[in-house]
Amino acid sequence: MQEKDQRATGAKADMEKFVAVAGNIGVGKTTLVQKLCGILGWTPFFEPESENPYLADFYKDMQTWAFHSQVFFLTRRLVAHKNLCTHPGSVIQDRSVYEDAEIFAQNLYRQKQITERDFQTYRELYHALVEFLPPPDLVLYIKASVPTLLERIKLRGRDYEEEIDPAYLEGLNALYDHWTDSFDLCPVLTIPGDDLDFVANNGHLNLIVQKVQEKLTGKEVVVFTENEMKNS
16 A cells, blocks of 8 residues: 555655656757666656647748647646656656747747747746656767757658758757756766767667766766777
């Protein structure tokens, strides 16, 4: 009964972990979630991007569809966050609810794609709901340059992403850096996406797994060094 009550409140058991993988469009979040879950035996929670009925329209006309798309993402990710907090076991989430507000909505507002009125409505909704959600135990931030992002976006071949402006990705990168520097709800482990090929190089993947496990056990993790990456 005690365990059931604990899960009902959204609290994770002591030995269960909640990790969120964050990063820009095309950086490899879904792939890393899949690979980490395969090694660690954890449950993946994937980004509901393909289900967003506004997304194709958004890429064609951001000003008209930005608010609709962001509210959809926020709603879906809030539900996903709540569900994974009650999941019986450790989980890894593909993109967090925080990124929707702090990165994507903020960027669209700065670009005047979302009006002041709509943005304030969105922020009030976000703050009212997110304070009731337990934070992750760890955020993995995959950081990559715009050329790397564009190359990976091209490789995955989604038609509606082909026209993404490099300046849009650059703006998101700047917001990601600012957000991860100031985020204090849990530790953040930055993964150098330009230098670590966790898809083709098992050594690089194993190095990430090692750093994640060390970080989750409370060890003071040193950033990925050039020597570590070269020898992995």
